[in-house]
Amino acid sequence: MENSTEQKKVVMTAAQPTGKLHLGNYLGAVKNWGEMIENYECYFGIVDMHAITVPYVPADLKRNVYDCAAQYMACGLNPEKCNLFLQSMVKGHADLSWILGCICPLGALERMTQYKDKAKKHKEALNSGLLYYPVLMASDILIYNADLVPVGEDQKQHIELTRDLAQKFNNTYSPTFKIPEPYIPKTGARIMSLQSPESKMSKSDTNQNGTLYITDEPNVLRKKIMSAVTDSDSCVRFDPSTKAGISNLMGIMAAFTKKTYAEIENEFAGKGYGDFKSAVADVVIEGLADVRAKYKEFSTDKSLIESALKKGSMAAQRRVNKMMSKVYRKVGFMNFE
Ligand code: AQP
Numbered sequence: 001m002e003n004s005t006e007q008k009k010v011v012m013t014a015a016q017p018t019g020k021l022h023l024g025n026y027l028g029a030v031k032n033w034g035e036m037i038e039n040y041e042c043y044f045g046i047v048d049m050h051a052i053t054v055p056y057v058p059a060d061l062k063r064n065v066y067d068c069a070a071q072y073m074a075c076g077l078n079p080e081k082c083n084l085f086l087q088s089m090v091k092g093h094a095d096l097s098w099i100l101g102c103i104c105p106l107g108a109l110e111r112m113t114q115y116k117d118k119a120k121k122h123k124e125a126l127n128s129g130l131l132y133y134p135v136l137m138a139s140d141i142l143i144y145n146a147d148l149v150p151v152g153e154d155q156k157q158h159i160e161l162t163r164d165l166a167q168k169f170n171n172t173y174s175p176t177f178k179i180p181e182p183y184i185p186k187t188g189a190r191i192m193s194l195q196s197p198e199s200k201m202s203k204s205d206t207n208q209n210g211t212l213y214i215t216d217e218p219n220v221l222r223k224k225i226m227s228a229v230t231d232s233d234s235c236v237r238f239d240p241s242t243k244a245g246i247s248n249l250m251g252i253m254a255a256f257t258k259k260t261y262a263e264i265e266n267e268f269a270g271k272g273y274g275d276f277k278s279a280v281a282d283v284v285i286e287g288l289a290d291v292r293a294k295y296k297e298f299s300t301d302k303s304l305i306e307s308a309l310k311k312g313s314m315a316a317q318r319r320v321n322k323m324m325s326k327v328y329r330k331v332g333f334m335n336f337e
Pocket of ligand 1: 014015016017018022023024025026027028029030150151152153154155188189190191192200201202203204205
């Protein structure tokens, strides 16, 4: 990923502080963010305002923010080289989301897959924040006038909406926002649950044996991988429609080793699923060793985390202020300063 232009392109993306990062968050998102920090001006958010769209405990949210920042840094997001910010500390995200909401058709939000899925999960506590989530996400991206948004495949629909809203704002008022491009990795973009490989790996999965956390101890990772659901065949072959479990494990192996599916198939031709799963466990344990060690170091250093978030949030605020004064002018809001 080269960025040879003199002015660095801007990357913006984020994750919710709703618990430990899992392998899907890592391979689909955070690992790739770390690879971008040398070549881009990066804004990586901890989006706590999104995290309150489902039932939560305030004290846990605070703890999760620290924990998320420690995990970000452990995954290679060096706060000296990128801006790690806390969404609620940067004023403007909610303001822009209101303005974008006023040009966003209600039907577009009701069609969002994530909303439909989460609405089913949280039937008794369904709030309008959950429906409005993609507008806040569009605001998070457009407020930095980002060029590129690295995300997992599950966020594709939200990025499409972001692009539509940017276009609509530009057409309604005058050209203001760049139309951001999604960056979705070739491997790891959609890691599935090890226990139900037809659903994506997720923090809120009721069967936690299907979710590998980046801070899980090696014995836990191995146990979960060895008990991953496969099929009655015994051939290591990539075919997500009939061999979802094995294909998911192959995807995990490919994302860590950069091997092609054909190379993995050749390597395990004639071998059983036990050997293959054991090799996947080795690759995952080895691939996460450094992250786990750094996490242990950073997670106990509260002041390091606080100074990283303060520095990043202040830099974010400076960029947001410029963009918001432009937006306010365009929509006809007054400023008596
Ligand atoms: N399974 C996945 N495979 C690949 N990428 C994934 N991402 C999430 N799940 C997968 C990507 O991780 C980034 C951060 O997303 P998030 O903070 O919105 O995480 P999430 O979607 O809330 O994660 P969960 O586990 O699915 O949470 P719950 O269970 O609470 O709904 C994004 O770039 C996302 O694409």
